[in-house]
Amino acid sequence: MSLNGFDVSIPLSKERFKVAYHLRGTKEEAQTLANEICIEQTIEFPPDLVTKGDIRDHIFGRLESLEPVCGDSWEAVISYAIETVGMELTQLLNVIFGNSSLKPWIRVERLEFSQSILNIFKGPRFGIQGLRKLLDVPRRPLFCTAIKPMGLPVKDLEELAYRFALGGVDMIKDDHGLADQPFHPYKERVERCAQAVLKANAQTGGKCLYIPNLSCSTDQIVEKAYFAKEKGAGALMIAPGLTGFDTMKMIAEDDKLGLPVICHPALLGSFVSSHGSGMSHRVVFGQLPRIAGADATIYPNYGGRFSFSISDCKSIVLGTTEPMNPIKPIFSMPGGGMSFERIPEMIETYGKDMIFLIGGALHKIGPDLTENCKKYLDAIR
């Protein structure tokens, strides 16, 4: 190229962040693949044409280590200049895995953010301690349920929310299938359910939060978030697989709004469905929701109707709690296929900093929903 060489126009900080990729193949194949990632995730340009200069020395991804994992699996740790990210989560995702997601046998296993990255992204506003304080529950696991099914008239959803709140549930969320459908429009539903929960709180002295599903159109999400707050909602649920992670981050980081955000896993499953490709459970359901500002992350519990293993679930917990100062640790929120009997086992697996998400199972142990909630809460205590 006959331009001005390959120096960049500003001094670079030399600070780098790291991504651990798991690669499949022989050692030689893994080495080749790792070198390709260094180019694909940065300059995406024939490297032999960039013979010298800052771009080669700093902008290229740099293979820091290549170690065997087991069998034909290798861990390549690649570092990137923090300047490649700018200040944006969209571009952070792009550098981590944008084009390489399109190649086989590459799996993002772990993110090792550098300090500048952790300082750029605010992370959760509340985190574990903040949410405990808000709910006035210092130690035990939290208890969340969902109003459903999709299609139920608003007056019934409202009634469900009221009964659950009377039963001492800490958080009541919309099922993630409740959007802005004509049979339970967002605004009518949110106002009436939020008020029902506040009414129950006034009777019980409780601090139950109603959490509407805010996985909606980008052009409506800010207005709908403020509407929810104004009507008394206590937190917001967003599925970043539907809205994009950065849209969730925008809502989480809105200081005037200031509400906790719960991350829902809808559509994110495809990232973890192939063991040799995609991203790890730890990254998708732990590290990414956390850096994108979620205070709790919902995911399918092991042994339920989904296919996550106990080690998948424990790796998510690691992603939610490993040191990422100043970004706070967040709650794990396993759900799906719960039963009364599994409570002790789950506390043993996850520890006390978890939120039980108990949906359909709450309807199955008796005819009185408020009583059922109390039974579950007693068991959790």
Added chain:
Amino acid sequence: MSLNGFDVSIPLSKERFKVAYHLRGTKEEAQTLANEICIEQTIEFPPDLVTKGDIRDHIFGRLESLEPVCGDSWEAVISYAIETVGMELTQLLNVIFGNSSLKPWIRVERLEFSQSILNIFKGPRFGIQGLRKLLDVPRRPLFCTAIKPMGLPVKDLEELAYRFALGGVDMIKDDHGLADQPFHPYKERVERCAQAVLKANAQTGGKCLYIPNLSCSTDQIVEKAYFAKEKGAGALMIAPGLTGFDTMKMIAEDDKLGLPVICHPALLGSFVSSHGSGMSHRVVFGQLPRIAGADATIYPNYGGRFSFSISDCKSIVLGTTEPMNPIKPIFSMPGGGMSFERIPEMIETYGKDMIFLIGGALHKIGPDLTENCKKYLDAIR
């Protein structure tokens, strides 16, 4: 449940749209899985508790057919009431695959939108015919290149854009690694590159479009889109894997903005990386970008440095062009690992309604970039 039964509060239209899923297992296992999808994607609630009423009769997903594909693979076509979607793309994605993405052996193969869905979503503003008219290229394949690599100073990117435009390229896009980094800030880069292309157009009489990468933070995307238009950009590129599909749709459907949108595949690869799970190439790179308003969809060409097969690529073309009235057909834009020699073969594979995306290869056939562009353009003609 002792509430008001399971009727919904409004009359339902009875119109349904369909999703074809490919499932793995024995016929019995596929049947069970299909029945689970009907519940998981809608009410996500114990179906035995919903014994009667509209919710059971209409809101439940309905298995329309289950047919063998080959070996242990089955195609289940499931229909959903259009009311489950509301009017939102986020919720459409959720009904199609939200929770079921978290289960193994389910792959979304094909979407069969009903007329109401096609009427709700505007789709591409330009499509194939509109983009051809804008560029004044009625018949031949289009020719797009990218300015890169990441890290190059703005003055060099500007110079590249100018030389490419002089060479008769139809469209010049930012490499998708160019975001808002300190070494080539979005606004400075976009203004200068847009002006460079307009200057070349004035000299050649051409209609080359400069296409900035708008895969940015949600809270900045509208402002950055308008900035680009104001400074002379001719289209916008968005990676919905980074921003969310609905954010791309918001930009595409903005009438005041009125610019073509090019869809980039960054981070979408994980949806297609497992053959038994995720979504098909046709859906991810064809049907979804199209319904979300993209006028062209970039994807890795077969035989390049990515792993898409020729049949994967042809299925994408099907998704971009199959009848979806009134939603227009859109351009296929295969890229990655191109070479001069492959042009005739690619036209034979894709037909003339395609956009050649030629990046690094353009630098390899000679020292004069403008001349290189002319050579490629001659070959395409």
